[in-house]
Amino acid sequence: MQMELKTQKEGDFYIIKIKGELEASSSVQLDDAIQDVIDQGGSKILFDCLELSYISSPGIGVFTSRIEDHEEGTLSMALFGMNDKVFNVFKILGLDKLLPIVTTKDEAKPLI
Amino acid sequence: MTQKIRVSCSKSNLKTIRDFVNSVLGEHEIPDKEMNLIIVAIDEVCSNLIIHSHSCNSADELEIRITSESENLVFEIIDQGEIFNITDYSVPTMEKVIKNKKNGGIGLILVKKIMDRIQIEKNEGLNVCRLYKSLAR
Numbered sequence: 416m417q418m419e420l421k422t423q424k425e426g427d428f429y430i431i432k433i434k435g436e437l438e439a440s441s442s443v444q445l446d447d448a449i450q451d452v453i454d455q456g457g458s459k460i461l462f463d464c465l466e467l468s469y470i471s472s473p474g475i476g477v478f479t480s481r482i483e484d485h486e487e488g489t490l491s492m493a494l495f496g497m498n499d500k501v502f503n504v505f506k507i508l509g510l511d512k513l514l515p516i517v518t519t520k521d522e523a524k525p526l527i
Numbered sequence: 528m529t530q531k532i533r534v535s536c537s538k539s540n541l542k543t544i545r546d547f548v549n550s551v552l553g554e555h556e557i558p559d560k561e562m563n564l565i566i567v568a569i570d571e572v573c574s575n576l577i578i579h580s581h582s583c584n585s586a587d588e589l590e591i592r593i594t595s596e597s598e599n600l601v602f603e604i605i606d607q608g609e610i611f612n613i614t615d616y617s618v619p620t621m622e623k624v625i626k627n628k629k630n631g632g633i634g635l636i637l638v639k640k641i642m643d644r645i646q647i648e649k650n651e652g653l654n655v656c657r658l659y660k661s662l663a664r
Contacts, residue, residue, distance in 0.1 A: 439574045440538045469545070469563075471570045472634035479621070480628045500563035507564065507640050508633070509621055 417441065420448050428524060429457045434466040437474030445477045458490055459527050461520060465496035470504050482513055491527035495520050531592040536581035536606075544573050544591055551593045552600075557662060565600070565660060568641040571634035572604050572613065572656055580611040602658040610654045612647045613638065 418441035419434040429452045437445060452460055484490040493515040497505070505511050515526040532547040534540040548569050552562045573589060581587040592603040618639050619632040638645065644659040 436542070438570065439541055439578065469566075471567050471574070472637060473574075475633050476624075476629070479625050479633065482625045483628065500560055503560045503564060504567060504637070508636065513625075 418444060420444055422448055422452065424457075428459050428461055428527075429455075430461045430463055430520070432463040432466070436469040437467060437477075438469065438471045439473045442473035442477050445474070446480075449477070449481065453490065460490065460492050461523050461527070462492065462494040463496055463520065464494050464498075464501060467497065467501055470501050475504065475508065475510070478514060479510070485514070493517065493523040493526045495523040529592050529594040531590055533588055533590045535585040536577045536583060536587040536589060537585040538574070538577060538583055540589075541570055541574055541577070544589075545570055547591065548593065548602075551595075555595065555600075555662065561662075564637075564641045568638045568658065568660075569602055569604070571638050572658065575613065575634060576604065576606055576611055576656075580606065580609055598662040600660045600662065602660070604656040604658075606654050607652055608654070610647070610649055611656075613656065614645055614647050 417435055418437055421432040423430045423432070431448050433445065449460065478492070481490055481492065485492050495517050496519065497516060502511070502516065505516060515523065517523050517526065530551050532544065534543050545566050548566045552565060569591070573591070576589060577583060587606070587608065590605040592605070594601040613635060616635055618635055621636065624632050642658045642660055646657040648655040648657065
């Protein structure tokens with residue numbers, strides 16, 4: 416399955432819905448979508464991972480390349496709805512300690 | 528038993544490789560989360576070869592062989608040309624990857640964390656990257 420992205424605005428939040436496989440061929444699209452939000456002046460991004468079926472290092476890299484911005488507060492990010500397989504890839508790298516990863520959108524919003 | 532697939536060096540074939548690994552591993556009783564990690568590790572090695580060693584040249588090919596003996600799995604990724612020896616590369620820390628704001632190195636971290644052993648061999652013009660994984664708990 417190819418990856419599909421959809422960005423929606425809810426108040427201050429931009430929600431990027433990721434559907435499909437985030438890997439070598441598709442990760443650039445997500446990076447571009449994040450940059451589009453930043454270019455529009457957005458600074459709070461929620462990643463809807465409910466339909467994210469697979470992730471490998473290029474996909475992980477999209478998030479790690481922005482962790483410093485997240486820690487400095489210039490860009491706030493949270494991820495929600497990940498399945499166990501995808502979460503396990505974040506966890507093995509220790510990224511579950513560096514990024515807010517929760518189950519639902521409502522849990523994610525107060526975190527950023 | 529050994530099962531194999533041969534694909535051209537195109538990024539779009541990473542999906543074909545993942546599906547092949549998934550179908551072979553599906554014959555074993557491996558928990559979903561662990562199976563996915565193994566698929567990720569093979570994906571990482573193959574994408575490194577396709578992108579860095581073969582510059583996505585679809586005239587070049589990779590062969591992936593999976594051999595299972597009781598609880599041990601051996602994955603062989605075979606190509607021709609300039610060798611890409613992942614064991615030559617020092618594994619960066621995640622802190623360094625994050626500081627550099629580049630994703631280079633994450634794949635290698637994953638492969639080394641997921642697999643038990645990595646062996647590189649050059650034999651009669653063929654490069655073999657051999658990855659070992661025990662399913663014993």
